[in-house]
Amino acid sequence: MKAIRILTMTLLMLAGIFCKAQDPRDGNMRYFEPVLDGEVVYRGPDVVFRKLSEGTWMGSGHVIASETLYLIEGKTRALLIDTGAKIAGLDKIIRSITDKPVTVVLTHAHSDHSGNVGCFPQVWINPSEISVRSNAVSGYEGQVSFLSDGQKIDLGGRTIEVFFAPGHTQGSTIFLDSSRRIGFSGSSFGSGNLNLLTDFSTFLKTCDSVLSVLKKRKIRILYPGHYYGDNPDTPERIKEMRSLAKDILSGDVTGVPNTGGSFGLDTRAARNGFRINYSSRSLK
Numbered sequence: 635m636k637a638i639r640i641l642t643m644t645l646l647m648l649a650g651i652f653c654k655a656q657d658p659r660d661g662n663m664r665y666f667e668p669v670l671d672g673e674v675v676y677r678g679p680d681v682v683f684r685k686l687s688e689g690t691w692m693g694s695g696h697v698i699a700s701e702t703l704y705l706i707e708g709k710t711r712a713l714l715i716d717t718g719a720k721i722a723g724l725d726k727i728i729r730s731i732t733d734k735p736v737t738v739v740l741t742h743a744h745s746d747h748s749g750n751v752g753c754f755p756q757v758w759i760n761p762s763e764i765s766v767r768s769n770a771v772s773g774y775e776g777q778v779s780f781l782s783d784g785q786k787i788d789l790g791g792r793t794i795e796v797f798f799a800p801g802h803t804q805g806s807t808i809f810l811d812s813s814r815r816i817g818f819s820g821s822s823f824g825s826g827n828l829n830l831l832t833d834f835s836t837f838l839k840t841c842d843s844v845l846s847v848l849k850k851r852k853i854r855i856l857y858p859g860h861y862y863g864d865n866p867d868t869p870e871r872i873k874e875m876r877s878l879a880k881d882i883l884s885g886d887v888t889g890v891p892n893t894g895g896s897f898g899l900d901t902r903a904a905r906n907g908f909r910i911n912y913s914s915r916s917l918k
């Protein structure tokens with residue numbers, strides 16, 4: 635049995651299903667395992683697309699902690715949520731999955747979420763993201779359009795609600811699909827490993843407003859922008875992140891140095907498998 639398991643793991647790694655990357659939780663290199671169930675509809679060197687449910691697909695890249703993009707389809711239009719880090723010919727890959735006209739939206743502008751936006755003639759983004767450094771949108775030559783909080787995107791029999799969720803970045807945005815009781819959270823909660831580039835008060839407010847809307851819309855799962863295993867954002871996980879953030883801000887939890895942290899975030903604190911990376915400027 636053990637030999638079969640080792641062989642299977644090896645084949646999966648060779649097939650690019652696992653992706654080795656630095657785990658920002660402890661800095662070690664390891665293979666991350668995105669969600670492995672779901673029919674594979676496209677497999678290439680840069681990305682694997684799997685069907686999550688009827689009209690919903692997840693694309694897993696392997697540049698930064700299984701960066702993930704989502705394609706969802708209504709009767710008349712499709713919506714691409716994020717454009718990954720580095721995926722050659724992303725537009726053609728998307729076209730092989732859906733024949734509907736595609737609207738492109740970003741959860742935020744960091745380059746692991748906007749890396750291939752140049753494949754598309756128009757992108758929708760939270761206006762607060764336009765000043766984000768380290769993004770692929772700054773050199774984008776297509777049309778940049780601005781999302782608004784509460785905006786409804788009609789895909790034909792499937793409406794997606796735009797929900798601003800500042801914290802990771804000022805313009806982080808979540809997309810909610812009440813009819814399927816799912817949503818898409820990008821890096822808003824960091825899949826349990828948050829890089830906090832705003833401040834704790836902003837993040838705590840976002841946790842409260844997101845928990846409230848999830849309850850109202852009966853949404854149980856937010857598909858995230860990264861995977862460290864099978865870890866979609868759920869109300870329970872957001873509550874854990876909220877509790878940790880509150881205790882860091884109050885001083886009940888003290889951070890430790892975060893050597894080599896992304897974005898220059900020099901402090902980190904962790905509890906129960908949840909982690910927040912921050913700087914002293916965030917402590918307000």
Ligand SMILES: [Zn+2]
Nearest residue numbers: 742744802821
């Ligand atoms: Zn980000």
